Amino acid sequence: MTAGTVFFTGGAGFIGMHVLPLLLDRGYRVRLFDNMSRGDRARVEELTATGQVELVEKDVRYGGAVREAVRGCSHVIHFATVSINKSTADPHESIDINMVGNNNVFAAAADEGVRRLVFASTASVYGDPSRLPMHEDDPLDPLTPYCISKRAGEDLLRFYERRQGLSWNALRFFNVYGPGQRIEAYYTSVINHFLDRLTNGLPPVIDGRGEQSMDFVHVTDLARAVVAALESERAGLPINIGTGIDTTIAQLAKILIDAVGAEVEPRFNPRDVLVSRRAADIRRAREVLGWEPAVSVREGMTALVDARLGR
Template structure:
């Protein structure tokens, strides 16, 4: 099977590339390196076809999809906070980029496109756990762009005979996640802050909770979505089906490092929701998905990776190369 991974130098993307190669797939990667790191791909570079380019360049995307069977579309600007600062940039990368991917898939007769969706589309859902049939209520430009991407994906797929699957990720974390950006996800930022002997800052409240999902679970879900029959047009939650608060997270990091951690409490961030939790019943029923790495084990392995790599300063994960939105 020939697979294209857009955003393949990103956190999730490069883990997918590695697993695809291990499973014997032929892999192409498209990434403009605006938020990804080439260093993540260097150990695999001889085994993949890599093109530095953007999903916003339709010609490049179309050319790269020649002889591709399935696309794992991970390219995005995956940040609520950044989307508040730059809603147009978020829309272009996440929505317009998805339209281009679907047009290129149509032009090349690609069999299936699997989209990296987001749990943010649910918004402040009063009914938890969130199920795929719940009303969506996106509260940030990022969430709006991801919901729009889902709708374009399924609409264009239906119109042009391309199979589509959306995987709505819930707060993915794990080794090699970037802790250095102003928009970094909470787990790598907390871990590296503590490793520097500093106090982590919690935005809003220690009671904020998330369905934190280790990267191995997301890779597992994508591998199932790659080949499982009878799932075209589906949107599926990918999480652990378990809720942990930021207070729980701080304690888990502390246990892994044998430290008592006292975080600072800062202001809430615009666009954030208080709680999220996935109902993963549909993914289990249709894909056979079950989480393989629980929260505590995932946090421990992530803390160990950052500790071993010394990834507490800029540039350890890799040198960021300038560019436009992936």
């Protein structure tokens, strides 16, 4: 007997391809719902050949298609979204896909009585944090259509919980990185910029003093959190998924220099920069999900460099 069937929107993308094997290992069947605009088609075809995964190549904006595909599913993971960069370039499309898509998925899940829905939210709902580490109960100040839609998604989940008893967890992802990520991804562009220079024998160039920081969480750790949120006893919560460590851009440059084995020092471009810092308070993830990050930034970045250099 299977553990159930997971309706998984946007599951053919970078993070989804790391979550899927974990779901299959735990006995779930998976109904991928993805328009394949950014999906890994070759990998999806491998997975569908197993008979445990089916692909519904449609768009979350079409409520009838979503409703039909959710029917018979026991769980939902909702990842389908427009990226943060695209949301500022085209707010209309972002609101259409992220807001309408969220509501279509949540309403269908509530109507079909699924056991649990896991929503991919974002640490960007906090805006520029007033303190570190950032806690789930801190004030929210989303600054872009993407971030605004994620905050609204959390509010919509609460609405469907109140109205129909929908069981959900919203994971506020921090700066996800790892193998298989597209190089133009918003918060990995700095990693790729540094690596491009280092592999060409050039030092990384850092704006300001490199004090701005991110909380880099490895995609394999994040994938475990998604499955834990699907199966946790407690629900109805936003949960930070990060490491709790803020890695500055200057520290990141040093980690990558060491990983490449380059004999260079970073070059600093003296100019005023807005220093934003990020670090997650992950106590709730520990308590509710029993989850801890296992891959350190140094380990994860070194593995990324080794893969890129074919070592």
